[in-house]
Amino acid sequence: MEMIRKKRSDNSLIATYLAIGATVVGVMMIFGILMLLAQGGVLELQPAAFYQFLTIHGTGMIGAAALAGAAVMWYFLRNYVDLSKKIFGLNLLFSLIGIVMVIIGVFSFEYASSWTFLYPLPALSANAWGTIGALLYLVGMLVLGVGFLLMYIDVGRAIIKKYGSLGKGLGWDVISGKKAEADAPPATVVASTMVTIVNVTALTAGATVLIMNIINVINPSFTFDPLLAKNLTYAFGHIFANSIIYMGVIAVYEILPRYTNRPWKANRIFLIAWTMSTSFTLVIYTHHMLMDSVMPKWMLIMGQILSYANGLPVLVITAYGALMIVYKSGIKWDMASGLIFISMFGWTVGVVPAIVDATIVVNHVMHNTKWVPGHFHMYMGLGAVVMIFGFMYFLSKEDSSLKTNLFDRIALICYTLSIIGVSGGFLVSGALSTPRRWATHFPDWMGPAVFGAVSGVLAAISVTIFVIHFIRYMMVRNKGNEGKVFHERKLA
């Protein structure tokens, strides 16, 4: 009983993470829609404003989705290892401070480097923005990153304490045959270990290059190697953005077994897949460097080959596992299980154009086109973020007696179609060779942008419905004992 009470009180912090994350995702969609309307020639928008929107949209989406993804990981991981709630709370605080600084930097001081802040752009803006804007943005990102870094260090500590090492968290002793498959770490622990390894690396690289940028903004005579900066920046950005889906997928591993009464076993193949994706994720950021002819050729070739393979092991093992666990299980479809299943579809479909783009020959033609946002909007918008929405419905069902209604179900269908529309619009634009990150488009390029904007409106409305349901759950559970009564009832 004590345990349940403690967990229920932790749930309110987890719910706060999710409410903030999902709300920010919804608000950022509005900036996405405005950008598409501007590109589509429907809305008159100053280019400077477009790039501010681009910056806040990219930063906000990745930051908010990572925040919500961390909540999914934390909710389930605490059942296996002893996590620090203080540090988890601290991460939220740091993130909020960072977000506020970024918002002020972008909207009050017109900072607009896009979320990739590629050196030396923060300092060299041709007077588009000044020192204060750049500092607010860069320091804000640093604060945000430090919060996440602390959290992953705590997660790593807890996993090492329980399992002996991060290698054992990935099940290496099972892979090597020293331990039986039956004693493999749970899927949640494996995924959390992977994310800890890649994100501690990513955040360290990110903090390093942010600090170098900050010094360069304050004192322009301090310069550093732009190629090193680009490597560090993409090591951060690529890995951190990727890690969201690897936190979200924990919802798949935990929720589907509860709905089907079948366990999700971490067998040897599963463990090997996760170890492969761990190492690939760390090195394939080099696919962002394919245009940098000064990079060592072997690195680019490696980046190319491994990019094909990057997420595939985990994706295949998870998609296959999800189909197997659901097949003839008599699963009850509701909002949570439905969203989780759709997320597997979005992830799978979104990876295909990514693999096409990772091919050097295609990359030379496609990389700076809207083909790229086309694939990542699919696997972020219909993969990672949907895992998070699915988890939100799961939590509200598990933790209260709040019922879903027809609106929720309509929103699920509308959301799915709308993200296919947004991503499809980007992919068509890419096939027409429309460059990405251009504030204005030629008339030939405008059609798919307008189509994407209309789809985007549908997505934003759907997310609003998801968020309203979740806020209602938070209100119900704050009202007092309802949740507790529910829990006791279920346990009885």
Ligand code: HEM
């Ligand atoms: C209604 C849904 C959405 C719409 C209408 C939308 C729209 C846009 C647009 C117009 C761009 C700029 C494209 C260009 O380069 O010309 C963009 C970029 C981007 N979006 Fe979205 N988006 C949506 C959802 C999302 C979601 C769910 C995520 C991630 C969780 C996301 C993450 C990003 C990122 C990371 C960029 C790249 C920013 C950059 O190039 O610096 N978006 N989006």
Ligand SMILES: [Cu+2]
């Ligand atoms: Cu990448």
